[in-house]
Structure formats: C-alpha cells, structure tokens
Amino acid sequence: MPIKSSKTRLDKLLSSLGYCSRSEIKTLLREKRILINDIVATKNDTKVFHEEVKFDNEPLDPPLGMVIVMNKPLGLVCSHDDSEGQLVYSLLPSRWQRRDPKLSTIGRLDKETSGLLLLTDDGQLLHRLTSPRHHVAKIYEATLERPLNANVGEIFASGTLMLNGEKTPCLPAKLTIIDDTHVTLEITEGRYHQVRRMFAAVGNHVVSLHRCTFGELTLRGLEVGAYRLLLAEEIFS
Numbered sequence: 667m668p669i670k671s672s673k674t675r676l677d678k679l680l681s682s683l684g685y686c687s688r689s690e691i692k693t694l695l696r697e698k699r700i701l702i703n704d705i706v707a708t709k710n711d712t713k714v715f716h717e718e719v720k721f722d723n724e725p726l727d728p729p730l731g732m733v734i735v736m737n738k739p740l741g742l743v744c745s746h747d748d749s750e751g752q753l754v755y756s757l758l759p760s761r762w763q764r765r766d767p768k769l770s771t772i773g774r775l776d777k778e779t780s781g782l783l784l785l786t787d788d789g790q791l792l793h794r795l796t797s798p799r800h801h802v803a804k805i806y807e808a809t810l811e812r813p814l815n816a817n818v819g820e821i822f823a824s825g826t827l828m829l830n831g832e833k834t835p836c837l838p839a840k841l842t843i844i845d846d847t848h849v850t851l852e853i854t855e856g857r858y859h860q861v862r863r864m865f866a867a868v869g870n871h872v873v874s875l876h877r878c879t880f881g882e883l884t885l886r887g888l889e890v891g892a893y894r895l896l897l898a899e900e901i902f903s
Contacts, residue, residue, distance in 0.1 A: 672715070673714060673715055674714065674716075675710070675711050675712070675713060675714075676691070676700070676702070676709070676710055676712045676713075676714050676719065677691045677711065679714060679716065679719065679726075680700070680719075680721070680726075682730075682765065682766050683726060683727050683729070684727075684760070684761035684763065684764030684765045684766075685721055685761055688710075691710045692710060695707055695709075695710060699721060699722050700719065700720070700721055701720040701721075701723065702719055703718050704720070707719075716729045727761070727762070730767065730787055731786075731787070731788045731901075732762075732765075732769070732786060732787050732788070733784060733785070733786045733791065733895070733896040733900075733901050734769070734784065734785040734786070734893050734894070734895055735782065735783070735784055735880075735883055735885075735888070735894060735896055736754065736757065736783045736785060736892070736893035737781065737782065737783075737885050737888040737889060737892055738754055738775050738779075738780055738781060738782075738783040739780060739890050739891050740777070740778060740779075740780045741777060742754045742756075742757070743777055744774035744775055744776075744783070746768065746770075750777075751777060754771065754783060754785070755769065757893065758785075758893065767789065768787060769785045769786065769787050770785065770787070770792060771783060771784065771785050772785065772791070772792050772796060773795070773796050773856045775877060776859060778874075778875070779875045779876065780875075780876045780877075780890070781806075781807075781875075781877035781878055781885065782877045782878060782879060782880050782883060782884070782885050783877070784880060784883075785893075796856060801837065801854035801855065802881045803852055803853070803854050803879070803881060804852070804854070804856075804877060804879060804880050804881075805850055805851070805852045805877070805878050805879040806850065806851050806852075806853070806861050806875055806876065806877050806878070807848070807849075807850050807875070807876045807878055808848070808849050808850070808851060808861060808865065808872050808873075808874070808875050808876075809847060809848055809872070809874040809875075810848070810849065810865060810870050810871065810872060810873060811847070811870060811872075812870060813846040813847060814843070814849070814868070814870060815868065815869075818841060818868050819841040822836075822838070822839040822840070822851070823838050823839065823841070824838065825837055825838040827839075827864060827867055827868075828867070829857065829860070829863045829864065830863065830866075830867065832857070836853075836855065836860070837853070837854055837855050839852060839853045839854075839864070840852040847873075850878075851864070861875060882900075883896075883900065
C-alpha cells in the first residue's frame with residue numbers, strides 16, 4: 667500500500683519522483699511551474715506534504731508505493747540493463763524512469779513472453795509477491811509445438827513434476843485444454859522460465875506464451891504496450 671505522506675524538502679520530493687534533479691529545481695521555481703497549496707513556490711528547501719504540491723498545475727505522481735500494471739509486448743526485457751535490449755521501462759513516462767527508489771518488475775516475463783506485468787517502487791511489496799512463500803496464482807496462455815499426451819494434466823496437478831536442475835518438484839498446477847496445441851496453465855510459483863520448462867519436462871515445446879492474469883488482475887481494457895496505475899483497492903494487501 668502507498669506509504670503515508672510526511673513532510674519533506676520540496677527539492678528532495680520532486681527529485682525522488684523524477685520531475686527534476688535537485689539542482690534543476692531553481693530553474694523550475696523561476697518559471698513558476700511549482701505550486702504549494704495553489705501558491706507559487708519560491709524556495710527549494712520548503713518542507714511540504716506530497717499532496718500540497720502541484721507541478722505544471724497538476725497533482726504529483728503517487729509517492730513511494732506506486733504499482734503499475736502493463737500489457738507487455740513481445741521483444742522487451744524486464745531488466746535495468748539496456749545492453750540486453752529495449753527495456754519495459756522505456757514504455758513509461760521519462761520521469762517515472764528517474765524515480766528513486768527505482769521502479770522494478772514484480773517477477774519477470776522473458777523477452778519472448780507477452781502479457782500482464784506488474785511494476786513497483788515498493789520493495790516490501792516486490793519481495794512479498796516474489797517470495798516462494800507467497801503463492802499468487804498466475805494464468806498463462808500457451809501455444810505448443812505439438813499436441814499433449816493425455817496424462818499431462820494429471821502430471822502437472824500431482825505436485826510431483828521435477829524440472830531439470832531443480833531439487834524440489836513444482837507445486838500443483840492446473841492445465842486447461844483449449845484445443846490440440848492451445849492451453850492455459852495456472853501456476854502459483856515463479857521459477858525461472860517455469861512454464862516453458864514444465865512443458866519441456868513432458869516432451870513438448872512452447873511456441874508462444876502470454877500471461878493473462880496475476881492474482882485477481884487481468885488485462886481488461888489494456889492494449890499491447892499500454893499501462894495504468896493500480897487503484898489502492900486493487901493492490902495486494
């Protein structure tokens with residue numbers, strides 16, 4: 667949940683939200699782009715509450731505790747290292763990319779997987795939702811290279827499937843057959859490339875993969891590449 671607001675220096679607040687560096691704020695003050703309680707701000711060291719400040723006559727972005735849901739396109743990377751390719755963060759406003767603490771993805775979708783991705787600057791929430799002890803259900807749509815054997819659903823549901831290189835079996839997962847090569851899979855873990863590795867373990871190959879839900883969240887209304895801020899009541903408690 668978003669952190670309760672407390673007073674902080676104006677320059678520190680705006681720089682932490684990515685609006686400017688602490689050295690740039692004096693120019694913004696001269697340009698009268700910052701308001702405090704609808705009065706033009708004049709001093710960079712004024713102590714303010716987040717909700718008192720407007721930038722270009724608009725309320726500030728949310729403070730620490732921002733959570734974003736994105737419909738991730740194929741080809742983008744869930745990393746802060748742009749040597750790996752175009753980053754998912756590049757779809758966000760530039761000031762969001764400068765926030766401190768940084769926005770990070772809650773878990774990852776690999777470059778060739780599309781769909782529902784969550785991002786946050788709340789380290790506690792990130793840890794809670796990626797911890798093996800916090801089993802949030804996630805549903806993936808997969809296109810497979812060839813039809814599955816009849817008993818694969820039972821194998822996935824049994825909680826006995828071992829992945830190559832792992833020491834413990836996967837938790838039970840729910841497989842739903844759409845047609846011969848199209849399925850959905852509901853899992854409650856987030857192991858590295860888990861869905862692809864599960865199908866590989868039963869002798870198949872995932873041709874395409876899309877995450878359509880994360881907990882109660884869906885992509886309803888979000889076009890590919892689009893994103894939105896979650897409302898307080900949508901954020902996992």
